[in-house]
Amino acid sequence: MKNDIVLAGVGGQGILSIAAAIGHAAVSSNLNIKQAEVHGMSQRGGDVQSHLRISDRPIASDLVPAGGADMIISVEPMEALRYLPMLSPEGWVVTSTTPFVNIPDYPPVEDVLAELRRLKRCVAIDADAIAKEAGSARASNIVMLGAASTFIDIPFERIEDGIRALFGRKGNEVVEMNLKALRAGREHSEKMR
Amino acid sequence: MSKQLFLGDEAIAQGAIDGGLSGVYAYPGTPSTEIMEYVQGSKQAAELGIHRQWSANEKTAMEAALGMSYAGKRSLVCFKHVGMNVAADSFVNAAVTGVNGGVVVVSADDPSMHSSQNEQDSRFYAKFAMIPILEPSNQQEAYDMMYTAFELSERVNTPVMLRITTRMAHSRSGVERKPTKPQRGVSLPDDPRQFVLLPAIARRNYRKLLAMQDVMVDASEHSPFNTYTDGPKHNMGIIATGIAHNYLMENYPNGCPHPVLKISQYPIPRKQVEQIYAACDSVLILEEGAPVIEELIRGYMNNGKPVHGRLDGTLPRDGELNPNLVARALGIERPEGQPIPDVVKMRPPSLCQGCGHRDVYEALNIALEPYGTGRVFADIGCYTLGALPPFNAINSCVDMGASITMAKGASDAGLTPAVAVIGDSTFTHSGMTGLLDAVNEGSSITVIISDNSTTGMTGGQQSSATGRIIDICKGIGVDPEHIKVITPLKKNLDENVRTIAEELKHNGVSVIIPQRECIQTASRKAKAAAK
Structure with a gap:
């Protein structure tokens, strides 16, 4: 099995938490993993990406080859489109539809969503609304992880464990809220596939 | 374990x-x-x-x-x-x-x-x-x-x-x-x-x-980190260093058909280099960074066997490698996915909303209006982002500390007022000695030490300057009359513009210290305190 994932978003939107939860799930499933992140200047409100590779065979490159990604997980709709050159012809885009507008020339949201609709394999969900429903607007990244989980070849329970490991220090309430967000994202995604 | x-x-x-x-x-x-x-x-x-x-x-x-x-x-x-x-x-x-x-x-x-x-x-x-x-x-x-x-x-x-x-x-x-x-x-x-x-x-x-x-x-x-792996195709041998070796193997998941010398310990292992050079008709060099090994193997006269890499265009001369660039160098087709749709706009990094550097640049831009643009020498840190819209406030970013010394040189040349913008951590890293040069000569410069009490760009590490900047400037010999501490907040804009404008008129070294904690550091501290 092999899952090559590109995580996309804007600095501060929590894509590294998604990566960390999947990473934990992969390690506890005895899978090989490589995950490349970008730190530093680009974190200041710029576009950020992380490459996450999971396989039952040894992984050579830390970077996903362009044109080889099985999935783009994005917490922002325009950012999902930015990495289309990375996606394989059979790959899926799983993205939030909530725009993060911090530039003066952000395109009309309708245009962005129209581009997403043109993709053959795309799950686009209103992660912010789902997160609010689940109890915390801040958990929209975890909603996206839940939505993406249906495409990841790791048992869902392991990903739940990943959430527990990630948020355990913050107390049971935070863990439960994030688990709720995770499951809600998964349900929405299953409906749309 | x-x-x-x-x-x-x-x-x-x-x-x-x-x-x-x-x-x-x-x-x-x-x-x-x-x-x-x-x-x-x-x-x-x-x-x-x-x-x-x-x-x-x-x-x-x-x-x-x-x-x-x-x-x-x-x-x-x-x-x-x-x-x-x-x-x-x-x-x-x-x-x-x-x-x-x-x-x-x-x-x-x-x-x-x-x-x-x-x-x-x-x-x-x-x-x-x-x-x-x-x-x-x-x-x-x-x-x-x-x-x-x-x-x-x-x-x-x-x-x-x-x-x-x-x-x-x-x-x-x-x-x-x-x-x-x-x-x-x-x-x-x-x-x-x-x-x-x-x-x-x-x-x-x-x-x-x-x-x-x-x-x-x-x-x-004899290093275990340098390995020679033979392969059947001797028309080309491949020398790959460090992380470039990963990109090579990514393209040959079932093993590389060419002899491969992986170098991860230097000086380069002469015996193994001689071995692969003798065994193969040509050599491809994959290394992240400059063509260091490639230049060595190729030699100035380049009169040996063909050596391919960054110098002959097989790979780009600049930038990091990736699996696709290496695939192309190996003659392997690896098509990219769809192009980026036109609707996608650039999203460059920017100063955080609420960051004190923003208020500094806003005030500085207004204070400099009578003199025109082109006289602000900045430094390495978050505030370098002042180069981008909406501020377009700075004209240089070269190395740690260069703001003060470049402002001094420009002032020596007659470009006055000349302004330096430097962060607190960068100031104690390499700015203090340049300030001493300016003080010794009485250079006409205005130095803004934008003090957010942390090393912000790299994630908020402790700054050696915290709590010491005023004393350091006094100790270096800046006239205390021309050391001004301001608080970079929206509500203080008019007052801050006045202070900066006054110091721009001063024919000598002025230091203005806008002091307000980095909002990222402050919010981390607040979160930690709440626990």
Whole structure:
């Protein structure tokens, strides 16, 4: 099995938490993993990406080859489109539809969503609304992880464990809220596939 | 022991701790910062009493590490590649003094300049200083190299460079640890004059260093990190270093059909290089960074077998490698996905909403209106983002500290008023000496030390300047009448513009210190306090 994932978003939107939860799930499933992140200047409100590779065979490159990604997980709709050159012809885009507008020339949201609709394999969900429903607007990244989980070849329970490991220090309430967000994202995604 | 998920930087830090480290010295710089941060956060390091405080700059870090080596213990120095330039004086001479306890210098290169001003290749420095380099290709190798690097340093009697790049530093993978080695005790060098580089002693030491080169080559030829793997297709041999080896193997998941020499320890292993050169009709060199090995193998006259790489256009001359670029060099087709739709706009990084630097630039831009643009020399830090819209406020960003000295030079040339914008941590890193130059000459410059009480760009590390800037400026000799502290807030805009405008008129050195804590650091502190 092999899952090559590109995580996309804007600095501060929590894509590294998604990566960390999947990473934990992969390690506890005895899978090989490589995950490349970008730190530093680009974190200041710029576009950020992380490459996450999971396989039952040894992984050579830390970077996903362009044109080889099985999935783009994005917490922002325009950012999902930015990495289309990375996606394989059979790959899926799983993205939030909530725009993060911090530039003066952000395109009309309708245009962005129209581009997403043109993709053959795309799950686009209103992660912010789902997160609010689940109890915390801040958990929209975890909603996206839940939505993406249906495409990841790791048992869902392991990903739940990943959430527990990630948020355990913050107390049971935070863990439960994030688990709720995770499951809600998964349900929405299953409906749309 | 089971595997742990480590960033490359973290693997190095843990490898150093387990390798008998007594002290780490560093200045923050992407992508090296997390090495020190890991040691600072490590309970094990605390229990072992390992030194783990940030230094004022890379040179003081390198020198302190050499002092710890003199005293017999093992030390680690970490910085980004341009920090190597700052530390170069002590770094190069440390190869001549030699070591007592092992010294390892981690220099983190940033090809493609994700977060840097240039993409210099640190391997040139190690070659210049004539010391060994270790260049890991994965996190396990980074750990294993660091675990044994102190012994290598002690054996060849020089510091050892551990050269990493952004992908190595900031990529995570599973690492298996080894038992922790004990630290060395305090012990003086056998020769009490080993570290005294008087010409007569330096000449003797230097000859020892030259004689040691053969030992270093021999170590490379027998290093487990350098491997020769034969393949059936001898029309081309491939030399791949460090992380470039990963991109090669990515393209041959079932094994490379060509002979491959993986180099991860330098000086380059002569025997294996001769072997692959003799066995193959041509050589392809894959290395992250500059064409260091390629130039060596090709030679100035380039009259041997065909050598392909970054110099003949087989690979781009600049920027980091990736699986697709290497595929193309190998003649393998790897089509990219769909193009980026036109609707996608650039999203450059920007100063955080609520950041004090924003208020500084807003006020400065207004105060400078009567003089016109083109006279603001800035420095390295978050505030460099003042170059971008909506501020378009600065005209230079060169190296740590260059704001003050470039403003001085421009002022000397007659461009007055000339303004320097520098952060608090950058000021104590390399700004103070330049300010002294300006004070000594009474240069007509206005220095804005935008003080957010942290090293913000790299994630909020402790700043050596915190609480000291006013006293430092007074001590350097700035007229206290012309040291002005302001609070960069929207509500103070008019007052701040007035203060800056007044100092711009002053024919001499003025220092304006806008003081407000970094909002990222402040919110982290507030969160921590709430717990």
